[in-house]
Amino acid sequence: MNEQLHRLVKHTLAQGVGARVFPLRWENRRIWVKQAVPPKTKGWHRLQRFAASITGIALLRPTVSPGGQAGLESEAATLRKLASLGVLVPDLIDVGENWIAIGDNGRILQSCMEDDVHKGDDDAIRRQVVSAGAALAGLHGNGVAHGAPLLRNMTLRDDSQIGFIDFEEDPNAKMPLIDAQARDILLFVFSIQREFKKRPELLRSGWKAYMEAVGEDAPQLVPLRKVIRFLRPVYLILRPFRRWLGTDALNGLWAYRTLRKSLYR
Template sequence: MGKEGQVRRLDVEGGVAWFKRYGSARRALRMRAMDWTAMRLGVTPLRAPPRHVGPDGRRVEQRRLTELASLDVNVPRVLAQGDDCLLLSDMGQTLADRLRRSGPDEARTLVSRAVEAIAAVHARGAYLGAPVARNLTVDADGRIGFIDFEEDPGEVMPLADAQARDWLVFSAGVSRHVPFDEQELAGLLAAGLRRERPPSRSALARTVERLGFLRRPTAWLGGRAAGIGKALGSLRRAIGSSGGSVLALAAALALDLLHDGDIELLVLLAGMLD
């Protein structure tokens, strides 16, 4: 979290806990830019939720943890609370850490379990919000868990868009960590997407189609941007998008590209990911 907040590991009686304090609104300007860009392009699942800080951040996260726990979603337990802080139970290693140390077979298993866990959350009528690889956990039994809920996409979008957002964010984040190609990632994602409700699948398909123009520039930008392109290709394969024209959308962005040599949405998307 850096200067925005503070997360510290604590050794407590009986195990490990995590102290989380909710910090400043340092990212507020970037998130407003992300929201404006998403609305402009008609990709509403990528709207930026309000950035809650201090006591408000604590209340939002505690509310979301309570809601998800009531649906038997594997999230941290609140061990103690303060005005602007929570003490949370340990959930194991992050999926990002596990994938960095995994070979292809273990990575396939981990991603498959993560996809299944996200699909199960959606089947219960819920959503996550920021399921990048650093916000998924793997415990000693291999069970997938979820952390980091101080932002709530449900404040600015309907359920179908929030669930589509989960797949977009998860795919773009995990694609950088897996040692296999777009086609194989698509096969793993498809297993979860087959369980999605039609409104969520439609919202996801529309967004992937609108973002299709990003695949070409990401091929030579590398890093996080390349992960976004790989994720979009995998999602298109997974949901069977029709591959309609995106020329009008690309033309709408031409002035941005010529003006500063960059595409603002790509920069903002990359900034969301681990």
């Protein structure tokens, strides 16, 4: 335990920071302090458990963080494990009472891509989507799953490599690895679709990069195909009503269609 860092964090919190995650200068570099939050279990998670039990689809199981100190300790353990595997994650600096301190892992990928949209730099956007797909494949190749590999939970480092942040959820403890990785894929492609609604080629590019890296016989594609088959009736029912659907439902339909076309060619 670094007593000076603990005093600095305690003093900063006493001043009121107004954010759950906030930066600090420590040993001549920027670090981030992340505070604990209460458990996030909701009624929706009970519905997820029920759906997983009656369908036999493990990836539907909820992976909510336990919250509190236990949630922080879980994230710290995940960061240590991933760092030992060579995954680009923030270095764990210290664990305090209801907070953890981590190093800086680069700019948020989603923010970088939004900046490139404003600049009109289509080549940079496509390059980053492809890099993100390959990076997720690399993470899975190390025998782990992320839990929420959204564009906002990926980082773009100074060396142009993609890193990962935010490991509050631990799907690896809630379901078989291949199911957790299949769930990662669904969340990843949905995140691209949600960010770039009118750019379906970007979704296809990110998905193609992932597939090229893992191969068509990757074991995580087995449960992914199963859930795609399961969702087909839902897709067929909703498709005629798409003009009346909300944004997330529409994004889900388009992401589903891209995966189905690829997996069932």
